[in-house]
Amino acid sequence: MNSLALPRLALTAGEPAGVGPELLIRLAATPLAANFIAITDRGLLERAAERCGVDVRLLDDDGADIQQRPSGTLRVRHVALDVPELPGQPDPRNAHHVLATLREAADGCLSGRYAAVVTAPLQKSSINDAGIPFSGHTEFFAEHSHADVVMMLASPELRVALATTHLPLRAVSAAIDAPSLERTLRIVHQALRSKFGLAQPRIALLGLNPHAGESGHIGHEEIDTIIPVMDTLRREGMQLLGPMPADTAFVPAQREHYDAVLAMYHDQALPVLKSEAFDRTVNITLGLPFIRTSVDHGTALDLAGTGKADPSSLIAAARMALDLVARSKSS
Incomplete structure (x- = not known):
């Protein structure tokens, strides 16, 4: 061309x-x-x-x-x-x-x-x-x-990627296993570098359960799956925050610490994004x-x-x- x-x-x-x-x-x-x-x-x-x-x-x-x-x-x-x-x-x-x-x-x-x-x-x-x-x-x-792809929605103020997409809520937990979560994080990390020009992207992960599982008292997915994957990738140099409780992850004081969020399921984070920037949000397929x-x-x-x-x-x-x-x- x-x-x-x-x-x-x-x-x-x-x-x-x-x-x-x-x-x-x-x-x-x-x-x-x-x-x-x-x-x-x-x-x-x-x-x-x-x-x-x-x-x-x-x-x-x-x-x-x-x-x-x-x-x-x-x-x-x-x-x-x-x-x-x-x-x-x-x-x-x-x-x-x-x-x-x-x-x-x-x-x-x-x-x-x-x-x-x-x-x-x-x-x-x-x-x-x-x-x-x-x-x-x-x-x-x-x-x-x-x-292998990841769905991300991005506005000028916020980027949200999804660990799972169009699944019934009852199927989400089983879909979040270590291999798929690690693959998702690698795709998001690479895309933030290549597509958005971030040399050292900071990614915040949301917990699956309320209060990010509260040390296993409200679910074990964080302890059994999410944290071990984060630890593995941190050792490779990735800057990963969390897992963070979804109900406080989007307050202004938290947002300044990350470049993107990885939510565990479709409706966990997208309502926040769409409620504040519905006419300025774009769906991007990473990978x-x-x-x-x-x-x-x-x-x-x-x-x-x-x-x-x-x-x-x-x-x-x-x-x-x-x-x-x-x-x-x-x-």
């Missing part, structure tokens, strides 16, 4: 009946310096633009590099819907379309056709209703790329052989078709992807 060319960012629209297509249109209307390639149905984007009342020029993606992109232009790699969308009402018949867009984005990143992928929200239940087992973007990209960022919210079916969905999180995800692409080129 020409060194002066804009980064080619693949955009997936997610659930056709959700707000994703409208968010892509709003993103295209910004002056962000990126060559956006929407991987979805062209007609879906045309209808989304009409609902938003935004004048966007859709161009077929010919693979060519560009050095500037006038705001209001969006290149498209057409992947046909199976049935027309009905805003607010996901149709499982479009599950294959959604998965095809993800495969195209992943394959394009792996081949170097795209510099990164930015994903809009999808409806997991609709894909599962089509008879296709599906846990989420993170797990899909991990399997497709044969990679992939390519850059992937996403919004921090769902399909907002109640807003779909109204043209009123807030694109702030998708814009933040695109900005983050551009920052990571730039850092990868300079490292």
Whole structure:
């Protein structure tokens, strides 16, 4: 690629009946310096633009590099819907379309056709209703790329990685074993160095149990698993704090001591992050052989078709992807 060319960012629209297509249109209307390639149905984007009342020029993606992109232009790699969308009402018949867009984005990143992928929200239940087992973007990209990955959500003020992702709460404890926890910490540590430029990242681990187990009186996972893994990696030079009680780990006096938090399960820390920076938080998949960022919210079916969905999180995800692409080129 020409060194002066804009980064080619693949955009997936997610659930056709959700707000994703409208968010892509709003993103295209910004002056962000990126060559956006929407991987979805062209007609879906045309209808989304009409609902938003935004004048966007859709161009077929010919693979060519560009050095500037006038705001209001969006290149498209057409992947046909199976049935027309009905805003607010996901149709499982479009599950294959959604998965095809993800495969195209992943394959394009792996081949170097795209510099990164930015994903809009999808409806997991609709894909599962089509008879296709599906846990989420993170797990899909991990399997497709044969990679061990970690989900991280980051705002300008806070980074939170997850030891487990989309699991029932009753399954979390069994999923946190020494090998998986050590693997997760190594991925997070490496990503903080390579993607965020932190030479000696400080990672705080949350305990699984209330009060981080309180010396074994409220659970033994900290003593049996978390602390031994931390001790092993500390001997290698990693700066690890904790395990910390989750109910006090995010107070201002604690935050100044770490660069990122590793939470043991999805809802342990993400409510804190989203409650204070919902429109500025970005979902990043660490450990992939390519850059992937996403919004921090769902399909907002109640807003779909109204043209009123807030694109702030998708814009933040695109900005983050551009920052990571730039850092990868300079490292």
